[in-house]
Amino acid sequence: MLKTFAMAAALLMSATVSQAAEPIEGNWKTQSGSTAEIGKCGSAYCVTLRTGKHAGKQIGLMSGTGAEYSGEITDPDTDKTYAGSGSVTGNTLKTKGCVLKVLCKSQTWTRL
Template identity: 65%
Template structure:
């Protein structure tokens, strides 16, 4: 009886532990311009939405991936142009990269808040 109870509790804790674990990209980030961007799960991907600054409330990205490496689309809020993009998390830094035709690229490093 105790063994069954122990096994049930261990399984329940394992499931809860897995559900709580989040991707490293999820959270609030300080952008290169000083604005705050929130990255949150949405529709099987991660949406990037500006929370402060001139373009607060604007969704500027959609990235997919796992374990610190992500790709998708990034929009420049100043021009409303969308580029193929990527993000790589290393500790409390997020290197965001946007490219046109995969040859003309610009990078920014964001800091976790």
């Protein structure tokens, strides 16, 4: 009985590890000081502001795995949407939004 329980526990732990969150998921402090939450939504990751004057507003949709993500990012002040990307290194997320892949603006966010 104990052996069966140990095997079941080991299987549950391995299933949990395989379903671990992507590095981009979590809460991030933006360059402006707001908190952005990035979480799974469908087959992508939604970026939603949780604090600040635009709290509750979805400002991005990214796809990818590991450390590199791409999609769209919206400037909440102007409501303009740009081609976006994000690169995760430890507790740092470097975001970039570009117009025509030429005019780009970058920010660095920190994991909370």
